[in-house]
Structure formats: structure tokens, C-alpha cells
Amino acid sequence: MSTPPKTVLHATDEEAEAIRDAVRAADPASLGPRRARADLSHVAGLVALLHDEAVSGPIYDLPRPITPDSVTRWVAEAQAQALAGEGLLFVTLDEAGEVAGYSKITVWPERASAELAGAMRADAQNQGQGGAGAAHTFGWMFETLGVELIGLTAAIDNVRSAKLIEAAGFRPMGEREVTKPDGTVRRSLYWEMIHEEWRQRHRL
Numbered sequence: 033m034s035t036p037p038k039t040v041l042h043a044t045d046e047e048a049e050a051i052r053d054a055v056r057a058a059d060p061a062s063l064g065p066r067r068a069r070a071d072l073s074h075v076a077g078l079v080a081l082l083h084d085e086a087v088s089g090p091i092y093d094l095p096r097p098i099t100p101d102s103v104t105r106w107v108a109e110a111q112a113q114a115l116a117g118e119g120l121l122f123v124t125l126d127e128a129g130e131v132a133g134y135s136k137i138t139v140w141p142e143r144a145s146a147e148l149a150g151a152m153r154a155d156a157q158n159q160g161q162g163g164a165g166a167a168h169t170f171g172w173m174f175e176t177l178g179v180e181l182i183g184l185t186a187a188i189d190n191v192r193s194a195k196l197i198e199a200a201g202f203r204p205m206g207e208r209e210v211t212k213p214d215g216t217v218r219r220s221l222y223w224e225m226i227h228e229e230w231r232q233r234h235r236l
């Protein structure tokens with residue numbers, strides 16, 4: 033269960049439909065090498081990845097507990113969201129073809145808005161890849177999906193996420209409460225960026 037941004041934008045029907053079309057057509061290869069839309073063949077790899085608390089612990093919108101059943105449902109829901117133009121679940125594969133990371137983009141087409149969550153396998157963390165990959169993904173979400181606003185949430189103690197989010201130019205907007213799939217509430221840090229801020233930062 034993802035939480036829409038605090039700021040409420042209103043897309044026209046045409047804008048919302050264009051975003052839905054872009055989500056449906058999105059090619060993971062345009063985001064980076066060895067990316068694929070998650071499907072049921074990735075469930076075992078995702079379970080292995082997400083079993084590690086160093087990977088899944090900080091993320092509020094993952095199914096709990098992590099089991100083959102819960103991850104199968106999560107992947108199937110993401111496939112349905114992709115067909116509706118409302119979300120994407122990508123895996124990153126390593127050179128051996130194992131699942132080494134994931135990115136989940138939730139889209140609210142009527143609000144021209146999106147959220148990103150993701151994680152990398154513990155052996156790939158702390159090498160600067162996360163910052164570079166996230167910044168690239170934010171640009172891709174604005175430019176390829178056509179959203180006008182991205183909202184991001186991180187656990188209060190997630191120093192790495194806060195650093196990479198602010199390094200990418202997001203504005204801190206205080207704290208907010210997010211609801212986990214088990215119904216419990218987590219206080220979180222919260223940031224937003226609009227497309228125009230991204231364009232100015234990258235002089236597009």
C-alpha cells in the first residue's frame with residue numbers, strides 16, 4: 033500500500049491518459065542494463081533478496097511476512113497495476129541472472145504524481161550505486177512517464193536514503209505517517225520534487 037504525495041495536483045483527462053499509456057509502454061531497458069519487469073519467474077529471487085532485513089527492513093510498502101505466497105501476490109498485483117498504467121515493478125539482475133535489486137514505482141495518473149521505492153542486495157550497498165541509480169530513475173520517471181510530481185518517503189533513521197534523496201534535489205517536507213500493509217503506522221521523513229525543479233537542475 034503506497035501513500036500518495038501530500039501535494040495534490042490535478043491532471044486533465046488527457047494528461048492522465050498519457051501517463052497511463054507511458055506506464056503501460058515503459059521499457060525497463062530504457063532505465064538501465066539488466067532491468068526487467070518483474071514476473072512470476074522472479075518470485076524466488078525476490079524472496080531471497082527481500083528476506084534480508086538489510087534490504088527490506090527500511091521499506092514500508094512491502095508485503096509482510098516475506099514468503100513465496102506474499103511475494104507472488106505482490107508481483108501479480110504489480111502486473112495488474114502496470115496494465116492499468118498505475119505502477120511498475122522492475123527487477124535488476126546481476127551478471128549471473130540473479131535478482132540483485134528492485135524498483136517499485138507507484139503512479140497516480142489523475143494527480144500526475146508518482147512515488148519510488150527500492151532496494152539493492154546488501155553486497156551492492158554503500159558503493160555509491162544507489163545514489164546514481166536513484167537520480168537516474170527520478171529523471172526517467174519525469175521524462176519517460178511524464179509525471180509532474182514525485183513524493184518520497186524514508187524511515188526516520190534511514191540516513192543513506194535521506195542523503196541520496198537530498199543530493200538529487202528533493203525538498204524536505206517534514207514528516208508524515210505511512211501505513212504498512214499490516215495496518216501499522218510508521219512515522220517517516222518526506223520529500224517532494226516537481227518536474228520543473230528537475231528541469232532547472234538539469235538545465236533541460
Ligand SMILES: CC(C)(COP(=O)(O)OP(=O)(O)OC[C@H]1O[C@@H](n2cnc3c(N)ncnc32)[C@H](O)[C@@H]1OP(=O)(O)O)[C@@H](O)C(=O)NCCC(=O)NCCS
Nearest residue numbers: 087090150151152157158159160161162163186192193195
Ligand atoms: C538506500 C540504498 C538504495 C542506497 O544505496 P547505496 O548504494 O547503499 O547508497 P550510496 O552508497 O549511494 O550512499 C548514499 C549516501 O549515504 C551516505 N552514507 C552511507 N552510509 C552512511 C552512514 N552510515 N552515515 C551517513 N551517511 C552514509 C553515502 O556516503 C552517500 O552519501 P554521499 O553521496 O554524499 O557520499 C541502499 O542502501 C539500499 O538498498 N538500502 C536498503 C533499502 C532502503 O533503504 N531503500 C530505500 C527506502 S526509502
